[in-house]
Every structure is written in structure tokens, then in C-alpha cells.
Amino acid sequence: MTLHRRGALGAALATLGAAATARAATWTPTRPIRLVVSSAPAASLDTLARVLAPALTARLGQTVLVENQGGGNGLLAMQSVARAEPDGHTILVTGDAIVLAELAAPNAGFTVRGSFTPVTQAVRAAQILATHPGSGVRDIEGYLAAVRARPGRLNVGLPAWGGIAHVVHELLSQATGGLPVEYVTYRGGGPATSDLLARHLDALVITLPAITEQVRQGAIVPLAVTTGARDAALPDVPTLAETVAPGFDVESWQGLLVPKGVPAPVVAALHEAIAAALRSAAVEDRLTGLGFAVVAEGPEVFARRTEESTHRFAGVIRAAGIRQAGG
Structure with a gap:
């Protein structure tokens, strides 16, 4: 092939690529968009959705509504x-929970790869182990001493x-020779945090941004974060x-997915709007101030992340015997 023909072919491919991008950018929703959050209100997922919603409304030209469906450990939202x-017009806001649900709930009614298309990995964050001021535990x-006593x-x-959070504590238990505790589970981080503040719990494992403000106020005592x-x-x-x-290093991620079958130009347009919203000063400042790291990665990178999480956590789920109903 001559240089002239190669150049012509390259130009043609570039034109096609530009046309595809233009088609993606021209898609606009025709009715309000639902952000279905797989947790109760006041959880870190809920915070992400509610910070994003007004910025997405401005970019997409349609109202973006936040709808919490925390039942069944988030399975109801995923299903x-x-x-x-x-x-x-329907977008799931979830995190590692969707991968863990598939691993721990054999009858979940979906698979991450077969039922969803990743749109944007929005953020990543540390998990944090914390207690309340009346516990007497300060580090x-x-x-560890209190658990063993x-x-x-x-x-x-x-x-x-x-x-x-469950997986993190099990990994910590494995790394420290065993931590026999009584787990108390909730329909999201909000209710769990409320019970810690009310001193109904001895400790809590949760995504860091869910309790950043309470830690700063002195209402919650932070013990350690899970990232390197x-x-x-x-x-x-x-x-x-x-x-x-x-060597302990576990971070959690949160992102947005749509049902399998959403056309590629629509996925591209949604990612473009979501990524722009995440990188806007108001949104990024709010999220980073709480302890999120904004990622704003697209479908291919996000898909790889879900695969990596599946491989990493499958062994922990098996070893700990973690099972949940399919809802």
C-alpha cells in the first residue's frame, strides 16, 4: 500500500471515528433518568448519586432522579x-457489592457480565474500621486486644x-490470626452509622466517605484505613x-452501569456526561473532600475492574463461607 493510500485510509478511519463520536454526543434522553442506588439513604453510594444528580441534570437536559433500593443487600436494585x-434512562449506582453479590448469592438473578454494561467507574475509596468514643478503644x-479479650x-x-466491609474484616482476621466477632448487618451505611453513634455497636467497617464528617467532629473514633x-x-x-x-491494601470502588443491550452510542454519551460531571470543580471538590478519589474511567476500564474484583474476592468469599439469598 502506498503512503498516499495509507494516508487516505487513515483519514477515512479518523472521519468514521469522529462521526461515531458525534453520534454518541448527540444522544439525549427523552424523559427523566433514574439513578437506582443499591443502598439505603445516607450511605456513601447515596452521597455519590446525590452529588452527581444535579450536575448530570444540567448536562443531559433532563431531570436526574435518585431512587434508593437498599433491600436484599442491594440485590433488589441490581435485579x-x-x-x-x-x-x-435507568442507571444502577453500585460498587463492589455487585461483584460480591454474584459470588455470594448463587440465585442472584443476574451476572455482572451478562446482565449489565459498565458505563463509568466513578470513584474509589478506602474502607475504614471505627468505633465510638465510649468504647475505650483508641487504636x-x-x-485487636478487645476482640481477643x-x-x-x-x-x-x-x-x-x-x-x-464484610470481606475487609475477614481479610483482616486472616492477616492477624483470627478475629472472632458478632457481625450485625444493615441495609446500608446510614443505619449502621446511626447505630454506632448511638453506641449500639462496638465497631463498624464502612466506606470512609460515609463517616468523614463524623470523624472530623469527634463523634466517631477512626482506627485504621484499608488502603496501602x-x-x-x-x-x-x-x-x-x-x-x-x-501489605494490607484493599480499596473499594463505585460506579454506574446500565442494563445489557443499551446501544453503544447511548453508553458513550452517558459516560461523557458522567465523566464531565465528576471532573467539574464543584463535584470533584465535594467528593474528594469526603475521601473519594475521582476516577471517571470509561466502560472498558470499568469492565476490567469488575473482572479483577471477581478474581480477587472469590477466594475470600469461599474461605469465609459467605452466602446470601438471591432475593
């Missing part, structure tokens, strides 16, 4: 969106059974890796 019309070493008697709150490095939102809180579990 509902999997069955929704694949036209881009992670004190927590009262094996099976300390109650630890989890936003969901089989969710990322400290979090900029709470820089005084140590990591598990630097204290009791060398």
Missing part, C-alpha cells in the same frame, strides 16, 4: 435495573452481609498495613 428497558492495636462478644456493624497509603481526607488515621497487617 430491577437488570430487567429495565435498555434505553439509557487498631486496642481493637472477649472472643465472639464484640459486635461489628456491616452495611451489608457479604459486602466489601493514608487517605488525604483523614491523614492522621493510620493504615492497617503500617500497623497490624503488613
Whole structure:
């Protein structure tokens, strides 16, 4: 092929690519869009959705509504969106929970790969282990000592059974020789946080942005974060890796997916709007201030992330015997 013909072919391909991008950008919704959140209100997922909604409304020209469906550890939301019309007007806001649900609930009624199309991995964040001021525990070493002094008697709150917080505590237990506790599970981080504040729980594992403000106010005592490095939102809180579990590094992610079958140009347009909203100063400042790291990665990167999470957590789910009903 001559240089002239190669150049012509390259130009033609570039034109086709530009045309495809233009078609993606011209799609607009024809009615309000539903952000279906797989948690109760006041959880970190809910925060993400409610920060995003007004920015998306401005970009898409249609009202973006937030709808919480926290039942069944988020399974109800996942099942509902999997069955929704694949036209881009129904979007699932979820996190690692969707991968963990498929692993822990054999009758979940969906598969991540077969039932959904990833749109945008929005954010990532640390998980955090925390307690209340009346517990007498001030650091992670004190927590381990308290658990071992009262094996099976300390109650630890989890936003969901089989969710990322559950997996994190099981990994910590494996790394420290066993931590026998009584798990108390909730329909999201909001109710779990309320019970910790009311001192009905001895400790809580939760996504860091869900309790950042309460930690800053002194209402909750942070013990350690799960990421390899400290979090900029709470820089005084140590990591598990630097204290009791060398090498420990687990972060959670949250993102937006649509039902399988949504046309590619619609997915592209949605990602474009979501990524622009996430990178806008008002949205990014709010999210990073709470402890989220904005990612704004597209469908292909997000799909790889879900696959990586499946491979990483499958063994933990099996070893811990974590099972949940399919709803």
C-alpha cells in the first residue's frame, strides 16, 4: 500500500471515528433518568448519586432522579435495573457489592457480565474500621486486644452481609490470626452509622466517605484505613498495613452501569456526561473532600475492574463461607 493510500485510509478511519463520536454526543434522553442506588439513604453510594444528580441534570437536559433500593443487600436494585428497558434512562449506582453479590448469592438473578454494561467507574475509596468514643478503644492495636479479650462478644456493624466491609474484616482476621466477632448487618451505611453513634455497636467497617464528617467532629473514633497509603481526607488515621497487617491494601470502588443491550452510542454519551460531571470543580471538590478519589474511567476500564474484583474476592468469599439469598 502506498503512503498516499495509507494516508487516505487513515483519514477515512479518523472521519468514521469522529462521526461515531458525534453520534454518541448527540444522544439525549427523552424523559427523566433514574439513578437506582443499591443502598439505603445516607450511605456513601447515596452521597455519590446525590452529588452527581444535579450536575448530570444540567448536562443531559433532563431531570436526574435518585431512587434508593437498599433491600436484599442491594440485590433488589441490581435485579430491577437488570430487567429495565435498555434505553439509557435507568442507571444502577453500585460498587463492589455487585461483584460480591454474584459470588455470594448463587440465585442472584443476574451476572455482572451478562446482565449489565459498565458505563463509568466513578470513584474509589478506602474502607475504614471505627468505633465510638465510649468504647475505650483508641487504636487498631486496642481493637485487636478487645476482640481477643472477649472472643465472639464484640459486635461489628456491616452495611451489608457479604459486602466489601464484610470481606475487609475477614481479610483482616486472616492477616492477624483470627478475629472472632458478632457481625450485625444493615441495609446500608446510614443505619449502621446511626447505630454506632448511638453506641449500639462496638465497631463498624464502612466506606470512609460515609463517616468523614463524623470523624472530623469527634463523634466517631477512626482506627485504621484499608488502603496501602493514608487517605488525604483523614491523614492522621493510620493504615492497617503500617500497623497490624503488613501489605494490607484493599480499596473499594463505585460506579454506574446500565442494563445489557443499551446501544453503544447511548453508553458513550452517558459516560461523557458522567465523566464531565465528576471532573467539574464543584463535584470533584465535594467528593474528594469526603475521601473519594475521582476516577471517571470509561466502560472498558470499568469492565476490567469488575473482572479483577471477581478474581480477587472469590477466594475470600469461599474461605469465609459467605452466602446470601438471591432475593
